[in-house]
Amino acid sequence: MSNTSAPERPQPGKGGKPTLAEFRAVAHPEGLLDRRSGEHWAGRIYMRRISSRVTRHLVDAPVSPNQLTWLMMLTGILAGAALLIPGLAGAVVAALLIQVYLGLDCVDGELARWRKQTSTTGVYLDRVGHYLSEAALLTGAGLRAADLFKVNGGTAWMWAFLGTLAALGAILIKAETDLVDVARIRRGLSAVDDSASVPRASGVARARKLASALKFHRLIGGVEASLVLLAAGIADAVHGDLLFTRIAVAVLAAIAVLQTVLHLLSIVLSSRLR
Incomplete structure (x- = not known):
């Protein structure tokens, strides 16, 4: 959750640390939780409530916001690696690490604003961290589905390929969004406004609205994908094999490919590149 400018910092409360209300007045400026695409639903529902209670105790700590961002990046990558742990434990550890990753994603920006x-x-x-973390998680999911450390061999590398395909899609979707501003700035234009994201073609606009309502594209995000893989891991533990993890990887790969194409079309057919 990227760093943005903050209002004037108030004087801290007793004990040298700001009160929670004082801290949130700066760390959560007006409109932060209402950003159309900048704030994750988990941040709005619960993580910002938790992170602000943690971050206010770090205001005088010998750590910089960028160091916390590096830690966020490492945690996200480790979540992908955790999926290589056999059995349900791997899925549980990965889901927990993604929650820590999300928390650090809030904390670094809050500390920077304060x-x-x-x-x-x-x-x-922050952007690089999201690219690497989501790609690592989906790649790890593919390697998990391939049963990389199967004792009797016969690794099903098709699943590793599908996981990598999902990871590539997740990266490309983010790149498609970020490259809009790159293209505009190189032409001497300002960064794009949210209002310009609406496609000019009515058919594409309706398809985009439907996809937004269904929110299926969110399943390839770090938090959502980790929860899908956790549910699949639980089902696998009951079923006794990797069937449900493999189904999850195939679905995530299909969503990533479809969303990559649809997202690209929605950008090209919108006013963002005009």
Whole structure:
């Protein structure tokens, strides 16, 4: 959750640390939780409530916001690696690490706003962290489905390929969005406004609205994918094999490919590139 500018910082409460209300007034500026595409649903529902209680105790800690962003990145990558742990334990550890990743994604920006240390480097690292973490999780899911450490051999590498395909799709979808601003800025234009994201073609606009209502594309996001894989891991533990993890990987790969194409079309046919 990227760093943004903050209002004037108030004086801290007793004990040298700000009260929760004082901290949130700066760390959660007006409109933060209502951003159309910048705030994850888990952040709005529960993580911002947790993260702010943690971050206010870090205001004087010898750690920088960018260091926390690096830690966020590492945690997300480790979540993908955790899926290589056999059995239900791997899915559980991965889901827990993704929650820590999400928490750090909130904490780094909150600390930066409180200290007035928001930076272009912080925004850049935040984006790279999301690219790497989601790709690692989906790649790990594919390797898990391939039963990489199967004792008697016969690894089903098709599942590893599908996981990698899902990871590639997740990266491309983010890149398609970010490259809009790259293209505009290289032409000397300003960054795009939300209002320009509506497709000009009515048919594409209706398809985009339907996809937004169904929200199926969110399943390839880190939090959602980790929960899907956790549910599949539980089902596998009952069933006694990797059937449900393999179904999950195939579905995630299909969603990633479809969403990559649809997202690209929605951008090209919108006013964002005009």
